[in-house]
Amino acid sequence: METLMAEVNAQRPPAPAPAPAPAPAPAPSPAPPAGLQRQPSFSSFPPSRSPSSSVRNDPRKARSPHPPMLPERDDIDEAASSSRTSAHSHKLGPAMARLRSQYPADAVERHVEYILVASFDIDRGSVMENQYPAAISGDETTLAELMLPDQVHSRAQDWTIFFLHKDTTTEEEEKEARRERRRKRRRRKQGQHADQADGDDEHHAYDNTDGSDDTDGSDEEHDADGPPLVYVLNLVNTKQDNTVKRGAVVKAMAICTRHSFLHIYKPLLLLALEEYFRHPVIETLASLYNALNAMDLSLMPKLSSLESFVLHAGDAKDMFIEKFEQMIRQRKAADAERTSLSSTDSQPKRIAYSLPRDTHEFESKIYYNGIPVPVKIPSALSPESVGDYSLIKLIQTFSTPHSTQPQPFALHPHLTTSGAYTHPIIVLVNALLTQKRIIFIGHNRPSSEVAEAVLAACTLASGGVLRGFVRHAFPYTDLTKVDDLLKVPGFIAGVTNPTFSFKPEWWDVLCDLPTGRMKISNRIESASPTEGSLYFQQHGIPVSGAGSQMSSDSKGGVDSTGDNQFMETLLQSIANRHGETAIRAKWRSWVLKFTRIAAAFEETVYGASALYIGSHETDAGAYGVSGHGYVWPDDHSRLRELAANDLARQWKKKPVRALDLHHQHDKLRCLKLSHDQSAAIYLALARCVEEAGSPNASASGSEADLPSAAQHLTFANDPERRPSEKLQYEAILQLLCVIPESNTGLFYLSLGLFHPRQDVRMGVVKLLERIMDHPAGRYFWGSLGRFAKLAFFRVKREEGGPPK
Structure with missing residues (x-):
């Protein structure tokens, strides 16, 4: 027994050795987007590379003013790295293949597309004051109004977030050319050789742009709804000044970026807006623009969707540390090659690269006006996750009033799936899954609060599995945009104007943040009987979960879907301080279960489902077992739960x-x-x-x-x-x-x-x-x-x- 215990202890993974945070190096830019397939929500504007000679005379020179070097050392932390590498040198995976960077240093795209400044003029209202590096085409007044939210004069500071859809024709052509080179390279590997001379040229061009890596491009995710959104992070400040009309100066500065982790730029915006109040000139914007685009993320490896999920779900701080080590080895090899080709006789300066202390985040620095601002970028991004928000905060906001003084909802088959006392969070998720119009209202609250609630709701319903919510989201809007808002089906919007609460024809579900209450509109479109409900009624199965009267008369009605029990477990986890990561993992499991049940529902009712791809393959018994989809203890449980889940979404291979x-x-x-x-x-x-x-x-x-x-x-x-x-x-x-x-x-x-x-x-x-x-x-x-x-x-x- 002692020998066995010793063997068990020997199998414990080694504790991660501490390593200093990585310092910045030459800056990268985000990957190019996919083609535009949707009309812009508020404005459409040209690529930031478009004409401004005064802006980018030499883009490469401005990208890395502060490379990540530690002159006293020229290696990774050898003790930690060598022990980890030797201990796990036999690990599976394409260890010898060249890894791709998530944000290559030589990429065409920049971290930040535009810097905008708006101000409030007592005579003209909201006006766009400055734009850098070029002017944005479209309605500048609309943008300025979004940058200056309602009642901003009553707060010294506020944040807003909104999204833009960008014209990406030129970028799409460049990306398609890279894809074609990748396809030809793949065909050559498979023995389908094209003309040798053309093949050599293409291979050379591919190697110069993409490099030889561990993926063939098949893992790239293409958004069927269109190109990546441009996320706008906006800061507005009010400075009291008795020398001006109304006794205050109101200015807002916004950063337009392709990065969904736009919250990392908040410290920079705080510094830059203060600087702009002191020096309201275009050079202030240029300084911020160059500093942000000099951020180095080139040592951040590109993870597959499966790797990203495993990293999200685990707490180990050195998960996939081997990939970061390999990125550093590749960089050092490239540095050595450049040094050997250099004609200078001077001794090159040795550069040290350090491993991240926690592989869930990549640490870098942005140097702005001589101030090093540390930033932490998530190594694995979850779909539909934008900005910084808290699911726990959203859940507690609407759970506390419901638990202390529950109020019945008006019944609706799509929303109240557990009767009139369905938990408000379940009502919210059902509304998101069935594309209802949802408004979060926060009267006398900062616009940042409603924006965070909207972004959290998108992640809540997505669970990292489903997509499309962010493209219908308006983290902040106002009364002047109502006409545009109502044109979007299934929108999720954040507002601060109380007028919205008195217009039930504008929304289907109203979420009041100050009171923590939800309301289903009396003008909501009624739900006609579906083929699914008719199917189960014909088979003698009561559809008791879909908002029927059977479960509406008491607070402890039949929980056909299991959602009430799930919410009790979730709230218990929050009370036990399990943390944001654990709560998000539980929600992902809930969404995954819902998706699998939705697929089983369609197969039961219609005989087949587009939600489950490849069911004919898994049912063929390739490895001696067959079957697919969700598993129930018995057929009665299966039919009862399917009858309570007449909802469906998408699935993937x-x-x-x-x-x-x-x-x-x-x-x-x-x-x-x-x-x-x-x-x-x-x-x-x-x-x-x-x-x-x-x-x-x-x-x-x-x-x-x-x-x-x-x-x-x-x-x-x-x-x-x-x-x-x-x-x-x-x-x-x-x-x-x-x-x-x-x-x-x-x-x-x-x-x-x-x-x-x-x-x-x-x-x-x-x-x-x-x-x-x-x-x-x-x-x-x-x-x-x-x-x-x-x-x-x-x-x-x-x-x-x-x-x-």
């Missing part, structure tokens, strides 16, 4: 197409399986992961037992996806996304170590070994219980192999 990992794991978690049934699932998971890395590997015997229609779906027989370390790396990532640490982790997989069949126990051991060897999986292994680890080493000894 995953790297492992022949096996629904979530479905199979849910079977292990929810159902009482026979030994043969559980054995089939354990062996399928083990074989799937093993075959992803080796075409000849087999964790569960011969393929002869599989149906002929299913054999071609396995990794070993799939011509589109050749087994490789990279494919195995991604397959394990997908499995880790199904079992986040905030949920059950490896617990249900580890139960296979106690299976009566030896081949199953050995298959689970091999699967866990590969997870242990994975850069992210080792943290899941570290959080596994000691009892399971003892079983792991016991099975290893039964096999006769030495423990790892």
